[in-house]
Amino acid sequence: METHTKNFTAEEIRSALEQVKDPEIPVLSIVEMGMVSKIDADAEVPVVVLTPTFVGCPALNLIRQSAVEALKERGIHAEVKFDLSDKWTTNRLSPQAKEKLEKFGLAPPPYLSDEELTEEQLNRVRCPHCHSTDTTLRTAFGSTLCRAIRFCFTCRQAFEQFKPVA
């Protein structure tokens, strides 16, 4: 293989992937989203394994292409693939990622302590506009697969939430 003259470390690869955004959540990189499940920098052709947020997410192909291109820009020719070997849940969003989501106007998902989604977890959500927790789920389905629509009784506005997925 002559396609790469230099070996790259996993950290260098990760740093290139920090440039790749989820087109439906433009404030977060796929690294902050917790979508990067494995980086094999030592293989002859480095391999990046991503895990989908939702199996049916229509942005998966675009994300893979963007990742390949972002790596290429740094001279890294890697294989990028999706698989389900490492399951994505909303717990993989870092605290910084959740903060960015809230600033973006998207209420972050609560931390899920086990596999079960309880009524309480669905109800205790803070409005990203006025920070009141007096809110209710309007519909579990929003403008993208990862969003739900909620309503805040305090500021009387509808808002979107990144919905918790176990």
Place this chain on the structure above:
Amino acid sequence: MQNALKELILQMADDALVLGHRNSEWTGIGPMLEEDLAFSSMAQDKIGHALALYTILHEHMGEPDPDKLGFMRKEEEYRCCQFVELPIGEYDFTLARHFLYDHAELIRYEMLVNCPFEPLAQMARKVRGELKYHVLHADTFLRELARGTEESKARMQAAIRYAWPYALGMFEITDADAQLAAAGAYAGEKERRSRWLSTVSSIINDAGLQVPEPDEAKAIYGGRKGYHSEYLKPLLDEMTEVVRLDPTAEW
């Protein structure tokens, strides 16, 4: 065992593909915006699940690529149950089917989380979390309409009664069933039916509606063996209209 697994995965994928397309028929005409979004999102989920299952068949089991598997088979090669083929009808039927089907689908995935065929087990562990939202939506609407007006209650009851024999048909047993159970891969349709019956019965009762008799003699079987309702062929024709006109078309 390999063939039995293929059979099961095909049943799951075809159910999801066909019902996904039916759900998408509400896009743009849902009775209110939130419901339009809900059925459009569930359509996207289901067609995505079908794609992931066809991909497993292609990558691990030597079957053709997902587009060919999904769209280029003959009608009698599809393994979906007849329930998912039925037209969307009025909203009461759509909701009754959504409720009865999605609980059965969630249970099927739950029964597969420890399947020794790892790609399927991984898929099951992931999809389970997504389907929780489908059943949450279905349960909410069933309860609300059952407790709404006399008319909404009567219509939900009638829709469940109409859908019931088709719903029982979801659990049609094929030759694959016993092989999968013996291999510890999947406990089988009888087990799934009994879990489903106990789950949906308690929700239907709780909503103040009556659970129809689970009379096996009335179940509408056939789909799992390639015998389909009159509604599948026109749906397949519609889904493949462009590719049949121009197999190399890109869009």
